[in-house]
Amino acid sequence: MHKRSSFAVIAGAIAVAVAFTSFAVASTGHSIKAKPPAKPALADQLKAKEAPYLQKLIAAAKNEGQLTVYTADSPPEMNQSVADAFKAKYGIQVNILALTETQLQQRLGGEWTAGVQNADVLTAAATQFITDNASHFVAMDDKNVPGLLLTPKQSRPSNLYAFFHVNPTVIQYNTNRVPADKVPKKWTDMLDPFWKNQIDLTDVRSSGSYMAWGLYMLRLYGASYLSGIAAQNPKLVQSGTVGAQDVAAGAVMASFPARTVHSAPLRTQNAPIAFTVLPGSASSTYTSVLSAAPHPNAARLYALFQLGIPTAKILCNLNQGALGTFYSAKNVPECKYHEGPKWKPLDTNVPSDAVSTITNLLLK
Numbered sequence: 001m002h003k004r005s006s007f008a009v010i011a012g013a014i015a016v017a018v019a020f021t022s023f024a025v026a027s028t029g030h031s032i033k034a035k036p037p038a039k040p041a042l043a044d045q046l047k048a049k050e051a052p053y054l055q056k057l058i059a060a061a062k063n064e065g066q067l068t069v070y071t072a073d074s075p076p077e078m079n080q081s082v083a084d085a086f087k088a089k090y091g092i093q094v095n096i097l098a099l100t101e102t103q104l105q106q107r108l109g110g111e112w113t114a115g116v117q118n119a120d121v122l123t124a125a126a127t128q129f130i131t132d133n134a135s136h137f138v139a140m141d142d143k144n145v146p147g148l149l150l151t152p153k154q155s156r157p158s159n160l161y162a163f164f165h166v167n168p169t170v171i172q173y174n175t176n177r178v179p180a181d182k183v184p185k186k187w188t189d190m191l192d193p194f195w196k197n198q199i200d201l202t203d204v205r206s207s208g209s210y211m212a213w214g215l216y217m218l219r220l221y222g223a224s225y226l227s228g229i230a231a232q233n234p235k236l237v238q239s240g241t242v243g244a245q246d247v248a249a250g251a252v253m254a255s256f257p258a259r260t261v262h263s264a265p266l267r268t269q270n271a272p273i274a275f276t277v278l279p280g281s282a283s284s285t286y287t288s289v290l291s292a293a294p295h296p297n298a299a300r301l302y303a304l305f306q307l308g309i310p311t312a313k314i315l316c317n318l319n320q321g322a323l324g325t326f327y328s329a330k331n332v333p334e335c336k337y338h339e340g341p342k343w344k345p346l347d348t349n350v351p352s353d354a355v356s357t358i359t360n361l362l363l364k
Contacts, residue, residue, distance in 0.1 A: 054146045063297075064298045066295060069122075090301065117292040120295050121287060121289055138291050140159055147304050162288075164306045164307045171258070174247050182194055185276065191225070191229070200247065201236055203363075214226065230362050244273060248263070248266045250272070
């Protein structure tokens with residue numbers, strides 16, 4: 001009897017509550033609406049939007065089966081590791097031609113003159129070549145490269161190319177031969193007589209980014225700095241990779257200008273080489289797609305892969321973290337520098353008169 005009474009009380013309370021709610025709705029003229037579901041994050045919206053187009057691109061790229069990359073990015077391990085990861089994911093072969101930036105530009109120019117097109121993707125640092133030959137490159141936009149909007153905005157400063165890593169400019173030195181008090185802390189330290197006949201100087205004519213370093217030194221310290229470096233009687237080498245090998249072997253004590261990536265394979269092997277990251281300069285490496293690419297879909301897919309998080313992780317792991325990425329630390333903890341490092345980017349558009357001045361001062 002007690003249980004039945006309790007049930008009746010509860011039922012009555014529910015009825016009163018329902019009646020009160022109905023009265024409130026009728027009196028105010030408003031209904032109680034459910035909270036709308038939260039909108040998907042922008043990245044998820046873009047993924048959903050791009051998915052059909054990206055799937056079509058992947059299918060077309062797989063049908064082409066291969067592509068060729070012309071690259072001035074070094075060392076070779078970096079290019080090959082990205083190519084291997086791309087092939088593992090999509091089954092598409094990546095052929096790599098690695099030359100200095102100047103050599104690549106000369107080769108492409110010769111091919112264009114002859115009406116030949118072998119390259120699908122160009123990877124380098126000096127952007128002037130791209131802007132001077134814009135008709136030979138596709139627009140790097142979401143129409144041509146589905147999924148591009150999913151990459152960091154700051155990595156896409158132009159509609160002709162997009163950056164996928166940032167490399168600080170460094171001085172490489174031999175850890176066995178250089179005492180702690182002689183490790184360079186600024187560029188002018190290399191004018192010390194201690195370094196005479198003990199420097200590998202990367203030929204600034206071999207790459208627009210190296211020439212840009214020369215321009216930066218000229219503006220920062222004046223002509224006397226460049227002529228002072230020349231007076232140290234440095235050995236001229238074609239790349240920072242060659243310089244790193246000489247430094248590790250003990251043939252010279254230091255090499256510059258160089259990038260953190262140049263000594264990465266040697267540091268992995270515990271060779272006696274380290275580097276000093278000097279503030280104020282860095283080189284960004286871009287990817288671009290040739291407009292007459294023999295494998296246009298594979299080229300676009302590869303460019304997108306280069307700009308993605310997996311590639312950033314691969315490159316930073318290879319370089320022991322000493323590389324810059326446009327992604328956040330949360331997305332790519334493997335990298336030391338994130339979201340567009342704060343170094344002053346090197347101006348790779350070096351005026352012709354400055355090229356002559358820099359060359360004459362450094363290479364006299």
